[in-house]
Amino acid sequence: MTGGNPFATALELILERDPVLVGIVGLSLQVSLTAVAIAAVLALPLGAVVALFRFPGRGIVVAGLNALMGLPPVVAGLMVYLLLSRAGPLGSWGLLFTPTAMVIAQTLLVFPIIAALSRQVVEDLWEEYSEQLRSLGASRLRAIPTLLWDARFSLLTGVLAGFGRASAEVGAVLIVGGNIDGVTRVMTTAIALETSRGDLPLALGLGIVLLLLVMLVNSAAHLVSEQAKRRLG
Amino acid sequence: MNDLSHLPTLLPLTLTDVAFRHRGQTLLQGINLAFGASGRTIVLGPNGAGKSLLMRLCHGLLQPSAGTVRWAALRDSGRSIRRRQSMVFQRPVLLRRSAIANVEYALAVQGVGRRERRRHAAEALEYFGLASLAHRMARVLSGGEQQRLALARAWAMRPEILFLDEPTSALDPSATKAVEDAVQAFHDRGTRIVMSTHDLGQARRLADDVVFLCRGRLLERTPAIEFFQQPRTAEATAFLHGELVW
Numbered sequence: 099m100t101g102g103n104p105f106a107t108a109l110e111l112i113l114e115r116d117p118v119l120v121g122i123v124g125l126s127l128q129v130s131l132t133a134v135a136i137a138a139v140l141a142l143p144l145g146a147v148v149a150l151f152r153f154p155g156r157g158i159v160v161a162g163l164n165a166l167m168g169l170p171p172v173v174a175g176l177m178v179y180l181l182l183s184r185a186g187p188l189g190s191w192g193l194l195f196t197p198t199a200m201v202i203a204q205t206l207l208v209f210p211i212i213a214a215l216s217r218q219v220v221e222d223l224w225e226e227y228s229e230q231l232r233s234l235g236a237s238r239l240r241a242i243p244t245l246l247w248d249a250r251f252s253l254l255t256g257v258l259a260g261f262g263r264a265s266a267e268v269g270a271v272l273i274v275g276g277n278i279d280g281v282t283r284v285m286t287t288a289i290a291l292e293t294s295r296g297d298l299p300l301a302l303g304l305g306i307v308l309l310l311l312v313m314l315v316n317s318a319a320h321l322v323s324e325q326a327k328r329r330l331g
Numbered sequence: 332m333n334d335l336s337h338l339p340t341l342l343p344l345t346l347t348d349v350a351f352r353h354r355g356q357t358l359l360q361g362i363n364l365a366f367g368a369s370g371r372t373i374v375l376g377p378n379g380a381g382k383s384l385l386m387r388l389c390h391g392l393l394q395p396s397a398g399t400v401r402w403a404a405l406r407d408s409g410r411s412i413r414r415r416q417s418m419v420f421q422r423p424v425l426l427r428r429s430a431i432a433n434v435e436y437a438l439a440v441q442g443v444g445r446r447e448r449r450r451h452a453a454e455a456l457e458y459f460g461l462a463s464l465a466h467r468m469a470r471v472l473s474g475g476e477q478q479r480l481a482l483a484r485a486w487a488m489r490p491e492i493l494f495l496d497e498p499t500s501a502l503d504p505s506a507t508k509a510v511e512d513a514v515q516a517f518h519d520r521g522t523r524i525v526m527s528t529h530d531l532g533q534a535r536r537l538a539d540d541v542v543f544l545c546r547g548r549l550l551e552r553t554p555a556i557e558f559f560q561q562p563r564t565a566e567a568t569a570f571l572h573g574e575l576v577w
Binding site (some may be wrong): 226234236 | 387390392411413414417418420423424426427428436437440441468469470471488
């Protein structure tokens with residue numbers, strides 16, 4: 099897996115289906131997709147609740163969610179590290195330096211992005227639907243699944259943004275995962291490692307593979323949503 | 332839910348000294364009005380007279396700043412009363428799902444069982460000539476078809492009173508005719524009709540009586556024949572002659 103040209107290296111990596119690389123790519127996808135799935139299940143309804151209900155402190159929640167979209171991955175990593183480290187409150191669970199810890203950290207990163215976007219999208223749609231849904235006799239609680247479903251394609255964009263953030267970040271997974279070969283090494287931490295080792299072609303090759311993966315997932319989702327938009331009007 | 336016989340009747344609807352203020356402006360005031368169990372009332376008046384506002388207050392989408400809006404079925408909660416009325420808006424809001432699913436959704440909110448939902452929805456679409464479009468996405472239907480779907484949705488809900496807020500102002504003549512036929516069908520089934528319009532020909536065709544609003548006040552409530560021949564107020568006379576009323 100050496101050579102001067104990073105593109106050749108990338109091609110070689112893909113064609114050879116090097117088991118180490120396959121393992122790294124698989125773990126990257128597994129960790130990031132799990133984190134995005136968990137975050138979406140929690141954040142989509144939460145965003146909708148914040149959009150539809152008025153309660154004391156709502157402004158702070160909205161501002162907080164928006165601010166947390168920019169939560170630095172290393173800080174998220176550090177917070178999870180402190181929670182899970184041996185001396186931490188959840189230290190007895192023994193999760194530090196496992197893929198589960200990485201999922202937790204990435205969920206923390208992705209959650210505010212999806213929740214803030216869900217809040218915005220559902221609030222805009224409620225603006226359009228509110229009279230009609232109230233006229234039909236639907237309560238706000240009843241309206242939440244309706245609005246989430248009708249906004250599904252706009253929300254998909256938010257979920258994708260979340261996936262982009264999760265698959266691209268290195269700080270959080272490095273701190274809580276430890277970049278252990280064969281256990282917690284993912285694409286981004288592998289790239290960081292190879293760069294610091296000086297194997298730039300390999301690092302670049304891995305980078306290209308990562309780029310391709312993210313583009314593949316995004317364009318697939320984009321295609322699906324464009325087609326559905328045309329069909330559903 | 333379709334057996335209304337055991338329920339106390341919703342009508343008459345009585346408005347007493349109703350006023351509505353928004354941001355320091357009085358948009359409606361001194362409204363005293365009752366809608367009995369049957370008939371077709373057409374709400375007329377120049378733009379900004381408060382026609383839409385009046386219907387939204389009746390329907391319960393807005394709360395009056397003063398006065399009361401009271402249904403005969405007093406003991407029911409607000410939402411269960413809402414479910415026994417329908418409103419058709421100028422621009423229908425349809426959900427991003429199929430035509431029939433839109434009707435089924437309204438019935439689901441009313442608490443109708445799944446199998447009955449499907450049957451009632453299919454019947455309503457059939458009745459409004461939409462059966463062939465049942466599985467098309469509601470949002471890609473034409474404007475006229477969308478408004479007919481909104482009417483079919485209201486039809487399936489079997490309301491005791493139907494509010495229509497300028498339902499034909501964005502439609503072509505044939506779609507307008509379809510809406511007028513639908514209003515007639517609701518009337519024949521015994522649904523109380525309250526409708527606003529800017530189309531005086533339409534008002535003549537449909538009205539049993541006319542509520543005339545101007546600048547947020549109720550100027551007259553007159554049987555239709557009388558209103559169109561000899562309105563009681565100078566403002567209504569001017570309005571019928573197409574003069575600016577201010």
